Amino acid sequence: MTTITRLAKHRLFWPVAILVVLLLSNLIFTPSFFKVEVRDGHLYGSLIDILRFGAPLILVALGMTLVIATGGIDLSVGSVVAICGALACWRISEQGDQNSVGGVLVAVVLALGLALLLGLWNGFLVAGIGIQPIIATLILMVAGRGLAQLITDGQIITINSSPYKEIGAGYLLTFPVPVLIAIVVIVVAVLLTRRTALGMLVESVGGNAEASRLAGIRSRRIKLMAYMFAALCAGIAGLMISSNVSSADGNNAGLWYELDAILAVVIGGTLLTGGRFSIGGTVIGALIIQTLTTTIYTIGVPPETTLLVKALVVTVVCLIQSPSFREKVFKGRRQRPPTPSAPTAEAPAKVEVPA
């Protein structure tokens, strides 16, 4: 009993519980949902789909977590996704042999370099000039789509490059490459923030920028780095998305991604006001969003009501996440015993959390 109550107190308990419930609810509609098989030499199944399509969102949300932890927000990530995909695809389409590994590497480096530059721009506006983050990054959010369309000339660029395709749709030892890339970036981020003082510095800047500056922390530099990291993550996500369909769509790639990413961060338990952050929570938050999307497609919710269903689930998720709401519900139950409440339904899921 004590282990269960202690588990329930863990900050990641509720996000994980929600994810498990969402996944399990698929069993009702699709009995084969958890079936993972090897097909054509790679893993194949709905769970793999969730990871594969969730990988770009995980990356973008990861970068967003650090930016939000510094007390900022980055609305431009969706546009950066579009720009980087567009630049890489344009570069590859211009070269004679689209299948040359060297050429693809050049395109990837160029795109990620541009992403860093865009992050530097955001960071400069926020930390250097001191513009409100929501306004500063709104500039690139709006202008960035134009930039992406400038690169693609308003068209959808289609490429035919097998090395580039590996990034978003390839498999390494039966594992999807985008998932592996996401894992590497997550591990690097965790090591950098939790094994060095960087994470603490980020949290202190987000907690109180002025106090941390007076304490001798270069808060501007920390902010700058956070925005650059967010843009880099968005850039990698952009490569994945464009590579997955072998084409760059300046109009639609990464559209509204910033909102999904912010939602993932919030579901993961990081406060929008900055300060403490949870990378694990963000990853689970992103997986919840992708699971929800895949669930909706798999069980066949009519498209007219998709958004409503999503909104309902997200509302419930956010309410369950909120400690004050839980307290109220639990208290209310004690006073009036017969009221059923959502958390009780999740009681059996508690046991499965460690797995």
Add this chain to the structure above:
Amino acid sequence: MLRKISMIIAAGLLAAPLAACGDNGGDSGSGSGSDSGSEKIVLGFSQVGAESGWRTANTKSIQDSAKEAGIELKFSDAQQKQENQIKAIRSYIQQKVDIIAFSPVVESGWDTVLKEAKDANIPVILTDRAVDSTDTSLYKTFIGSDFVEEGKKAGDWLVKEYQGKTETVNIVELQGTTGSAPANDRKKGFGDVIAADPKFKIIASQTGDFTRAKGKEVMEAFLKANPDIDVLYAHNDDMGLGAIEAIEGAGKKPGVDIKIITVDAVKDGMQALADGKINFIVECSPLLGPQLMDLVQKVHAGETVPARVVTEETTFTQEQAKAVLPSRQY
């Protein structure tokens, strides 16, 4: 100081559209007094934007055929904004062009500006998209694709393809952007045709937002949830192309294991059709320039024109795609 700066900015804003108009006036030099009718017809055209390859081809077709027909074209790009389009139409009214044509960005909110055009005795032609004005006297005619018909053509092919067979045909559908006219109408036309035969079953239907990425993602989910899919009907080529990748990822052969029907016939789609990955494409042609110029001349001469003109469109099988692919414009 601040006032001076804002005045400079205001002056710049005023000058910009003037400069643009000057550019458009271009070749003829004295386009102003062309009210007599014996001179070149002046057509003011306001385009939606340049959001897709389809739209770019549409623009080019209109520009080329205007030149060919000897019609002076004043062209403006609304960049997907209705206010730009209203501005453009007002400036055409001021310039006293002979005829105004435009592709409305959205369906509603046109009554006022169309009334201004009517009061100035300038006939208006709608292209590609309709407006929801109840007063149909505000425009002469509407030329564009019939999306319901496109859906019907897709359904007809399917019925013919499975003629004489009795087993159930499981169909999945990738819809366009929810609520958009092409998505609603293509779904309806297709549904109406196949409803006549109970062996056709639409087992899943989701929106893919007309994009390749969404098409792929949704198709992945379809493939997992429904192991037995016979036919895919996608409301445009791009979603179909995304779905092809998903089908290949599942170890099936697109065009063989799962038959694919799409709408649009853009170049990438035609390539896939020629490669045998798509089975049938219903054309939604952007090349309405020649028909439009024909209408412009008729309206200008005072002839009566039908209130609805459907774009000349065809369909493509795999063999036809191979034949026309080299000469495809978009």
